[in-house]
Amino acid sequence: MxxxxxxxxxxxxxxxxxxxxxxxxxxxxxxxxxxxxxxxIYSRMLNNVYQWTVSQAARRGKYNSTDGEVAHGEAFSRFPNFSYEDYYDAENSYGQRHGRHDIQSINLQMWQLNKEKSFFDPRLAPINFTIVPNASLCSEVRLVVVVHVRAEDAPSRNYWRNTYGDPDLKNQSNYNILFSIGKPSTLSDQEKIEEEAAECGDILQTDYKDAYRNLTLKHLAELRYLTMACPKNVVVLKMDDDIAWNVQNVSTFIRNNITSEELYCARLDLAPIRNNASKWYATMEEWSEPMYPPYCSGWCYLAPITVVERLISVAHSQRFFWIDDVFITGVLRKAANVSIAKARLNKDIYYYKGRQSATRAAKYSKRGKIFAKRLSNSSMKYHGKLTYV
Known part of the structure; x- marks a missing residue:
């Protein structure tokens, strides 16, 4: 008292x-x-609502697509005051939990580069990275090989590391390999991926569900990352994981042919497939025009970073389309006024396509001829290494 x-x-x-x-x-x-x-609390609430919106949309099957593809559309339309800064703060929890300042800084850089843009289709707005590769991956090389691979497919990634990832071969031809993935379906798979990424330093993971109809999200994410992380003289070779290439031929082709203005690939001029039994069936709502714009065969293409920058610079003004080859190298290429320079893939890049059976894969020089064999999934984990002949 x-x-x-x-x-x-x-x-x-x-x-x-x-x-x-x-x-x-x-x-x-x-x-x-x-x-x-x-x-x-507001940021946390938005994050929870964002995740709930995504899960509900996926359960309803409203979009005939998967999680990451619908997230922006519903979350941003329901909450018009949900700014890019809020989205960055709310979604970037992995980096905060694991103390990964490199992830936080690259995400913040990406949002700052895009915050002045008004996206015609919110599904094309940037999505946060949850794992980024070592900073040196493209800072000291001429070529970055970006491989599209499923998040759960660690055997394919190890196969690439055991063949094209040979240190002598990479140093000789001045390239590095980057694996682009989304989120797996289970937490245990995610934990394995995080361990793999920490050990190998060659994985770029973005926060969308890794699924076939989300390949456009995968493609956009990797291109956005490369424009932020790589010097202007870098060339990107985008490949599927079941394609093999001749390292020496590609190096020679880049040295003698690449300019900063063109996209190098096998050009396709095709109409949309209207047969609903097809894997590439496109509805009239998804694509109403009778033809696709000229685009690159999705197996592989070469693009200087300067061309990549032009492609992603027009993404905000376009409508989402789920076939990534058509969207990235057709729709965006046309909007950015980038021309296609035909590359004779069998001669200039020397690839083979084939995933299910043992096939002849890559031919290059090192202690004579080396053939990397693409083995079946069942035997690959035992034999997915270089065979010297």
Missing amino acids: AIQSRSKLMWFTFSKRQRQFFTLLVVVILACIIYKAYFH
Whole structure:
């Protein structure tokens, strides 16, 4: 009681103006605390609503697609005040949990580069990276080989590491390999991927569900990353995981033919497939025109970073289309006014396609001729190594 009385006495010894000042100071401090807490809760709430929206949309099957493809559309349309900064803060939990400042910085850089853009189709807005490769992956090489592979398919990634990942071969031809993946369907698979990424440093993972109809999201994500991480003189070779290539031929082709203005590939001029039994069936709602714009065969193409920058710079003004070859090398290429320079793949890149059976894969020089064999899935884990002949 004596202490309480003394406190009251001290309070009344202050002048009226001093009491008003201290009262105002306390109010301001409390307001700042409440304001900060509000935005913390707001960001968390948006993150939860975002995840709920994605899961509900996937359960309804409303979009004939998968999680990552619908996330932006519903989350941004339901919450128009959901800014890019909020999205960055809410979604980038992996980097915060694991102390990965490189992930946080690259995500923040990506959002800052895009925050002034108004996306015609919110599904094409940037998606956060959850795993990024070693910073040196493309900073000291001329060629970055981007391999599309399923998130769960670690055997294919190991096959590539055991063949094209040979250190002597990479140093000789000045290239590195990057595996582009989305999120797997199970937490245990995600934990394995995180361990693999920490060990190998060659995985780029983006926060969408890894599925066939999300290949456009995969393709856009990797191109966005490369434009931020790689020097201007780098060339990108995009490949599927069941395609083999001649390292020396590609190096020679880049040295003698590549300019900063063109996309190099096998050009296709095709109409949409309207047979609903086809894997590539496109509805009239998805694509209403009678023809696709000229585009590159999706097996592989070569693109200088300067061309990649032009492609992604027009993504905000386009409508989403799930066939990534058509969208990236057709729709975006046409909008960016990039021309296709035909590359004779069998001669200039020397590839073979085939995934299910043992096939002849890559031919290049090292201690004579080497053939890397693409074995069946069942035997690959035992024999997925170089065969010297």
